[in-house]
Amino acid sequence: EAQVTQNPRYLITVTGKKLTVTCSQNMNHEYMSWYRQDPGLGLRQIYYSMNVEVTDKGDVPEGYKVSRKEKRNFPLILESPSPNQTSLYFCASSPKSQGMNEQFFGPGTRLTVL
């Protein structure tokens, strides 16, 4: 089944404790991205990647890191999480980075930073 998977689905952590949220897609998509979703603010893009070893900042990149060493994986790293990073996070992928292609979203990771 074609899908985007994220792990963990739920995570409660404390301020300053480094964490990684994994994202994997099995559709051989070039483009992958991370979003956070907060009530009343909609989805905001954190980082995106147009292909392996190519990443760039989205709308709200501060406090986050990403890497794209393999085409299928795009982990999101929070080196020193803070309470304002408590949010619902989505990973997404798309066949191409150019043009009007739809994105496929993962099931989400709900992160709470105490």
Next chain:
Amino acid sequence: EDQVTQSPEALRLQEGESSSLNCSYTVSGLRGLFWYRQDPGKGPEFLFTLYSAGEEKEKERLKATLTKKESFLHITAPKPEDSATYLCAPPLWLIFGAGTRLAVHP
């Protein structure tokens, strides 16, 4: 600053009561728009791509239209299973609208 505004924030309809959702954006120099549906606890699911002003797309009870500055999602004779949050996004995917929460009651 680029902005995407959706209205209303929430909409309650009776089954069979048609209505429209609005999406307007101020992202300059871009054409086209995406519509997504999001069910509680799940990731957004793609509905439509509108490429240019004047274009229309239909899927079951949903019809999306696009002008130069805004888009409408028309829902005709909705059913309870249409209850969800509907999101719009301009090209480049940097931002999505906050969405319209639709509740359709029997």
